[in-house]
Amino acid sequence: MQELEPLRNTFIQEIIDADRAAGRYGGRVHTRFPPEPNGYLHIGHARAICVDFGLAMLNGGLCNLRFDDTNPTKEDEEYVQSIIEDVKWLGFDWGDRLYYASDYFEQLYEYAVQLIKKGKAYVCDLSPEEIREYRGTLTEPGKESPYRNRSVEENLDLFRRMRAGEFPEGSRTLRAKIDMASPNLNMRDPVIYRIQKVRHHRTGDEWCIYPMYDFAHPLSDAIEGITHSLCTLEFEDHRPLYDWFLEALEIKDPPKQIEFARLELTHVITSKRRLRRLVDEGHVRGWDDPRMPTLAGLRRRGYTPKAIRTFVAEAGVSKTNSKIEYARLEHYVRQDLNATAPRVMAVLHPLRVVITNYPEGQVETFEVENNPEDPSAGTRPVPFSREIYIERDDFMEDPPKKFFRLAPGREVRLKGAYYITCQEVIKDPETGEIVELRCTYDPESRGGWTTDGRKVRGTLHWVSAAHAVKAEVRLYDHLFLTEDPEEGGDFMANLNPNSLVVLPECLIEPSVANASAGDRFQFLRHGYFCVDPDSTPEKLVFNRTVTLKDTWAKIQSKES
RNA sequence: UGGGGGAUGGGGUAAUGGUAGCCCGAUUGGCUCUGGACCAAUUAGUGAAGGUUCGAAUCCUUCUCCCCCAGCCA
Numbered sequence: 001m002q003e004l005e006p007l008r009n010t011f012i013q014e015i016i017d018a019d020r021a022a023g024r025y026g027g028r029v030h031t032r033f034p035p036e037p038n039g040y041l042h043i044g045h046a047r048a049i050c051v052d053f054g055l056a057m058l059n060g061g062l063c064n065l066r067f068d069d070t071n072p073t074k075e076d077e078e079y080v081q082s083i084i085e086d087v088k089w090l091g092f093d094w095g096d097r098l099y100y101a102s103d104y105f106e107q108l109y110e111y112a113v114q115l116i117k118k119g120k121a122y123v124c125d126l127s128p129e130e131i132r133e134y135r136g137t138l139t140e141p142g143k144e145s146p147y148r149n150r151s152v153e154e155n156l157d158l159f160r161r162m163r164a165g166e167f168p169e170g171s172r173t174l175r176a177k178i179d180m181a182s183p184n185l186n187m188r189d190p191v192i193y194r195i196q197k198v199r200h201h202r203t204g205d206e207w208c209i210y211p212m213y214d215f216a217h218p219l220s221d222a223i224e225g226i227t228h229s230l231c232t233l234e235f236e237d238h239r240p241l242y243d244w245f246l247e248a249l250e251i252k253d254p255p256k257q258i259e260f261a262r263l264e265l266t267h268v269i270t271s272k273r274r275l276r277r278l279v280d281e282g283h284v285r286g287w288d289d290p291r292m293p294t295l296a297g298l299r300r301r302g303y304t305p306k307a308i309r310t311f312v313a314e315a316g317v318s319k320t321n322s323k324i325e326y327a328r329l330e331h332y333v334r335q336d337l338n339a340t341a342p343r344v345m346a347v348l349h350p351l352r353v354v355i356t357n358y359p360e361g362q363v364e365t366f367e368v369e370n371n372p373e374d375p376s377a378g379t380r381p382v383p384f385s386r387e388i389y390i391e392r393d394d395f396m397e398d399p400p401k402k403f404f405r406l407a408p409g410r411e412v413r414l415k416g417a418y419y420i421t422c423q424e425v426i427k428d429p430e431t432g433e434i435v436e437l438r439c440t441y442d443p444e445s446r447g448g449w450t451t452d453g454r455k456v457r458g459t460l461h462w463v464s465a466a467h468a469v470k471a472e473v474r475l476y477d478h479l480f481l482t483e484d485p486e487e488g489g490d491f492m493a494n495l496n497p498n499s500l501v502v503l504p505e506c507l508i509e510p511s512v513a514n515a516s517a518g519d520r521f522q523f524l525r526h527g528y529f530c531v532d533p534d535s536t537p538e539k540l541v542f543n544r545t546v547t548l549k550d551t552w553a554k555i556q557s558k559e560s
Numbered sequence: 561u562g563g564g565g566g567a568u569g570g571g572g573u574a575a576u577g578g579u580a581g582c583c584c585g586a587u588u589g590g591c592u593c594u595g596g597a598c599c600a601a602u603u604a605g606u607g608a609a610g611g612u613u614c615g616a617a618u619c620c621u622u623c624u625c626c627c628c629c630a631g632c633c634a
Contacts, residue, residue, distance in 0.1 A: 006573085006583090014576095036633085038634080070633095071634070131632075135630055137630060138562055138629075138630060184562090184629080185562090185629060186629075191632050212634090235628095238629090314584085317573090319566065320573090320627095321565095322571080328572075343594080369593095402595090413593060416593070448593050457595095524594050525595080525596070549596065550595070552595045553595090
């Protein structure tokens with residue numbers, strides 16, 4: 001996979017190389033992507049997915065998809081389905097290795113029993129508040145629980161009865177017996193099982209005790225034969241605990257946890273809690289709103305899996321916390337779509353033009369290239385007639401120096417059609433608004449070219465009034481105005497009130513009439529657009545994925 | 561002020577004792593039937609101070625700054 005090339009020189013690959021050179025794991029490389037099904041996947045997860053699956057692929061290994069579903073109060077089947085769909089869409093395949101931590105509840109319970117038998121775990125009756133107090137602080141050691149030295153027999157009995165549902169929620173826990181004075185708080189007798197009388201989305205009411213992540217994760221990895229367990233930086237502190245369980249239970253060839261930095265983007269928020277708030281309070285239309293940084297949102301926006309994969313691969317993987325400019329993500333969609341998206345002419349803000357010397361009732365059809373980057377994409381017929389629409393911004397009555405478009409007395413090219421010259425500007429007598437242009441065309445310029453060497457600086461897109469199809473076009477911008485949505489302390493205050501602009505009456509050339517949801521186009525001189533699922537044959541709806549780079553807009557904003 | 565990590569141009573990331581490179585952005589010019597794309601050029605960096613060395617982003621010492629950890633979340 002070409003776009004994963006840059007993933008080759010990561011510090012993780014060096015570790016893998018060293019392991020193979022040393023003959024560890026029999027030369028195997030087996031990773032896993034372990035999402036918790038408690039929300040939708042977002043752009044940040046894309047790095048984890050590409051790293052987990054990509055590194056396995058690069059090393060001839062395997063990657064499992066495993067749902068880390070050990071907390072039934074937060075998890076739901078809806079999320080399982082969306083995650084499966086999103087990982088597939090991104091282009092990765094886990095074969096028949098779709099697993100759930102909940103598949104291992106019985107084995108995990110047995111491991112816990114073994115720990116008790118080895119004197120390495122105990123049932124603790126401290127309340128949550130007491131546990132916190134006993135834990136100590138960052139600078140002071142903790143105190144040992146008074147229940148720490150119960151006999152193996154008593155612990156076994158109590159743990160069995162926890163499972164049997166004899167005790168109320170929160171009344172007891174199973175804890176690993178490690179070291180209450182450890183400078184690493186994770187090692188201060190962490191809770192490994194808690195009582196939750198909650199229905200689990202897969203195991204139903206079978207269990208009322210559930211294992212904690214720190215216990216379930218290394219052992220799930222061990223059960224699946226994982227060799228390299230890749231996760232994000234905040235788990236570095238948990239690695240000693242990860243290793244402790246594997247050693248305490250005498251796991252042979254234990255998996256190795258390796259941490260890398262999260263992927264963060266400017267103008268973007270990825271906290272599940274905050275994203276949920278945007279959805280719940282109606283600031284967006286759902287988890288798949290095209291402004292959302294979720295994979296579902298990016299998909300609906302028109303992003304391609306390849307663009308996202310290339311973005312991740314080119315951005316690289318390291319241990320440095322960093323934030324990537326959103327513009328960089330946009331670069332890779334443009335790069336992909338430039339090569340693949342058929343071009344089409346769409347007028348977003350129509351201005352009527354009558355070509356006064358063109359015969360009334362006449363219609364000509366021009367063959368226009370579908371993609372100048374790809375001659376094999378061929379051409380399409382585009383109808384032309386006496387009345388057309390051009391973009392309002394493509395005309396100025398009193399143009400500044402660097403404006404190359406239409407103006408009174410000026411000649412421009414209509415893409416693929418004719419040269420026209422503006423002769424007259426018609427305004428609404430009440431408002432002064434320009435309502436129509438009267439132009440003449442040069443019949444010698446048929447097809448958009450003359451042989452006399454005349455230079456025409458501007459080329460405009462256009463649609464024939466009688467042939468254009470109407471469409472709704474949705475223009476998106478950053479959801480947040482500031483690079484850091486948290487700037488000022490309240491991300492809600494930084495919401496962009498204009499993140500969505502709906503243009504209900506756009507005019508598009510007729511070749512798009514039969515486009516269906518997900519189809520992508522370049523609207524000439526505007527950007528890349530895709531058909532939204534809201535689209536119907538009666539009413540086409542397009543989403544703007546990303547604009548084209550626009551040097552004219554840049555000139556304008558510099559002068560203002 | 562405990563522990564664990566991290567600092568390379570505006571952003572991201574390579575170089576593991578031997579020419580600081582690549583990508584994004586920005587700027588300038590060229591080209592163009594998309595002010596797109598493409599081509600060319602420019603801009604600009606090793607957190608600080610010492611030390612070792614013929615030679616240091618890389619090794620050593622000290623310092624500075626940033627991130628993470630006190631859930632019965634993951």
